[in-house]
Amino acid sequence: MRHGTLKSGVIGWPIDHSLSPRLYGFWMREHGINGVYHAIAVETNALPALLKTLADEGYVGLNVTVPHKEAVMAHLDEITDQARWIGAVNTIVIDEKAHLRGSNTDGFGFIENLKGGHPGFSAASGPAVVLGAGGAARAIVAALIDGGAPSITLANRTRARADQIADDLGGPVRVVDWAARNAALKDVALLVNTTTLGMAGKAALDISLDALPTEALVNDIVYVPLETPLLGAAKARGNAVVDGLGMLLHQGRPGFATFFGVDPKVTDDLRRYVLSGTG
Numbered sequence: 001m002r003h004g005t006l007k008s009g010v011i012g013w014p015i016d017h018s019l020s021p022r023l024y025g026f027w028m029r030e031h032g033i034n035g036v037y038h039a040i041a042v043e044t045n046a047l048p049a050l051l052k053t054l055a056d057e058g059y060v061g062l063n064v065t066v067p068h069k070e071a072v073m074a075h076l077d078e079i080t081d082q083a084r085w086i087g088a089v090n091t092i093v094i095d096e097k098a099h100l101r102g103s104n105t106d107g108f109g110f111i112e113n114l115k116g117g118h119p120g121f122s123a124a125s126g127p128a129v130v131l132g133a134g135g136a137a138r139a140i141v142a143a144l145i146d147g148g149a150p151s152i153t154l155a156n157r158t159r160a161r162a163d164q165i166a167d168d169l170g171g172p173v174r175v176v177d178w179a180a181r182n183a184a185l186k187d188v189a190l191l192v193n194t195t196t197l198g199m200a201g202k203a204a205l206d207i208s209l210d211a212l213p214t215e216a217l218v219n220d221i222v223y224v225p226l227e228t229p230l231l232g233a234a235k236a237r238g239n240a241v242v243d244g245l246g247m248l249l250h251q252g253r254p255g256f257a258t259f260f261g262v263d264p265k266v267t268d269d270l271r272r273y274v275l276s277g278t279g
């Protein structure tokens with residue numbers, strides 16, 4: 001562990017809407033960490049120089065958000081096998097020798113959120129359907145494969161992106177057309193929305209839950225609003241639901257633990273504090 005004020009931050013473009021400064025700020029105050037956490041706006045072409053500067057300045061670590069999770073990989077000294085497999089890095093740990101090590105904690109955040117919101121959750125307990133095929137879907141499908149999901153059905157409006165994830169990740173992933181999403185819900189134990197549909201200001205996800213067993217767990221990675229139309233509809237027919245905020249909060253834990261030496265907790269106070277930054 002280094003001494004003095006520990007420097008850290010999040011890099012992205014734009015960065016104004018990132019909730020990571022609130023998340024890390026809350027935990028730093030809670031644990032009395034002598035540190036700073038900066039929101040750093042950087043364009044892709046300036047990434048290599050910025051990373052070098054921050055490493056030379058003694059930064060202990062960085063979180064990485066859109067659009068840099070893939071681009072940053074070319075400028076690191078080391079990448080965990082899991083991040084390489086997923087094809088994206090969201091956390092960079094910087095050691096005393098300015099060595100940059102990239103990892104991906106989004107899948108961890110996803111699984112921990114489901115365990116926190118639905119005690120006893122296990123990916124291995126049944127088939128999953130994942131809607132969407134962006135960066136978040138990639139980390140989530142990887143986490144479900146790692147967790148032993150017996151089958152993962154992936155549906156995306158642009159089918160080619162789902163096919164690409166299935167090709168890249170392997171595992172028990174089956175791609176179906178977007179039009180087949182309703183029928184795919186039969187006998188499923190977990191339904192996850194990773195599309196942006198249902199987010200405040202966007203259209204609701206257009207889906208019929210009629211075929212979904214009422215024992216299935218439903219999760220949305222959208223967290224503004226916390227109860228999306230999908231989660232509202234699922235709840236109304238008796239399904240257990242977990243909202244998306246916890247994925248953001250839990251994905252920050254491994255980075256915080258490595259940067260500052262404390263594994264922080266996700267609590268209701270933290271949820272309220274971070275949410276108050278979404279208005």
Ligand code: ATR
Pocket residue numbers: 066131132133134135136137156157158159161194195196197
């Ligand atoms: P990321 O930033 O995580 O990489 P993204 O590209 O913003 O993700 O992906 C958003 C997801 O929402 C995609 O799966 C996108 O589908 P496409 O791949 O077809 O673009 C999905 N999405 C966005 N708007 C949608 C809509 N109106 N209907 C269906 N899916 C939609």
